[in-house]
Amino acid sequence: MAVSYTDERDSFEWDIPAAYNIPAVIESHADSFGDRIALRFLDSDGRRAERTYDDLRRDMNRFANALESLGVEKGDRVIHLLPREPDVFAIQLGALKRGALLVPSSSMLKPKDIEFRANDCNATTAVVHESLVGMVDEVRDDTPLERFVVLGGDADRWTQFAELVDGESDRHDGPALAAEDPMSINYTSGTTGKPKPVLHRHRWMRCFELVNAPYWWGVTADDDLSDELLWATTGTGWAKWFWSPVGVGLTTGATQFVYAGEFDPGTFLNIMEQEEVTRLCAVPTQYRMFAQHDLGSYDLQLREALSAGEPLNREPIEAFREAFDVTPRDGYGQTETVALLTNYPGIDVKPGSMGKPTPGLGTTIIDEDGAEVGVGEIGEIAVPVDSPGIFDGYYDKPHLDEQTFHGDYYRTGDLASRDEDGYFFFEGRADDIIISAGYRIGPFEVEDALVSHEAVAEAAAVGSPHEERGSIVKAFVVLTDGYEGSDDLVADLQAFMKAETAPYKYPREIEFVEALPKTSSGKIRRIELRSQERE
Incomplete structure (x- = not known):
């Protein structure tokens, strides 16, 4: 989907229904096209699984009922450590349907990291894959955690996910949810202290549907998605999981691919070919390693290739363009935001550029006094504090809010310059990340x-x-x-x-x-x- 930058910028309007929430979106999708495949799963051993949108609804509600039976209430914090597995969406959506707040955690963390997060946000429930329960068991007695659910097998002093949902109703009459209700606490890193708890509300997902989907992935909920397959290579514990698999894939009703295996460029290229992936989102390191292969020997069906995390250099852009007639497009944002800058579908990509500001956000570059800088001048990327596409603050950390929100702007801590065509270029990090x-x-x-x-x-x-x-x-x-x-x-x-x-x-x-x-x-x-x- 190619778009006119000027037309989209000038005509964009925020449309966030007061009652918006992602579990309600899944219910609507299941009613409208329940037999559409939501998830195609593959692991490194060749194990396959699929979930339709009707399956997601049933699994979501069963787990929500199970959590209710355990005593989980609206506003409780549910921490999870989950590899890419077929039941991840059911677990995340079920917790949200119950009104709980998700606390995603990477499987690459250490026990002390889990201890810190659980104590910092007072998490009372943990949902963890069988391969990772040791990380929690090592510190469980030093946390407020009370309920322990294990996915995939048995573990001492843990309740099995499969047993928990067995026999539960596929309907759940949970608490009313609104766009302004808290949804997740995603931890991010800083330079002068511990990881910070970024609080997002359910409207975050609607913002992804309105911004990330059309202006980065190039899809909308109104498109014919029957021949599309989206693949974001991120893990479930990162904000990027919400940026794409949840915030774009689920909100638009697309079919997405999930692979549970370690990154290997040859393996990933073969998978893209065999599964006929049409839209890929990967990190620059993966693109650089792809470019070291003979890309011309792969027959890919790619229509779009997206990159995020750091600037993408010219070599992999040119390699993908030559081999597949697809130009990888950078996007920029943070755990605290949606995509603030993208190389829109349809506009020229300038290698090294983060792209142009996405509609509705008001992203700009300011100096230390909060004034916008001129063309070619370096300043800090900033977003107006009243923008729906950014977070409202750090969970129970007003002192951090005071450090981050300055006058009319949320300051990202990232430095950039802007050229005469309106493209932003990354210049460094104000906070040493x-x-x-x-x-x-x-x-x-x-x-x-x-x-x-x-x-x-x-x-x-x-x-x-x-x-x-x-x-x-x-x-x-x-x-x-x-x-x-x-x-x-x-x-x-x-x-x-x-x-x-x-x-x-x-x-x-x-x-x-x-x-x-x-x-x-x-x-x-x-x-x-x-x-x-x-x-």
């Missing part, structure tokens, strides 16, 4: 873990340019007395980090230094280290 292979990594989390090692006195983490991953985490380390830098110590610190934090956060490079650059007040000047790495 590292983006590696699509993962957002707060340097504080890396540094905090490193200095807990007896050999480390001080540490600073920055992003270092990398051909495939965009950036990698590099740590500058000041050693404690009695230790000397060596390859063996680098390996020891890396192994230590992999045990202490999520694997994608460990520093792939470590440089031992005598001292770190600091301001007069003692704050680390990461900007100097980043500049050093770029040079």
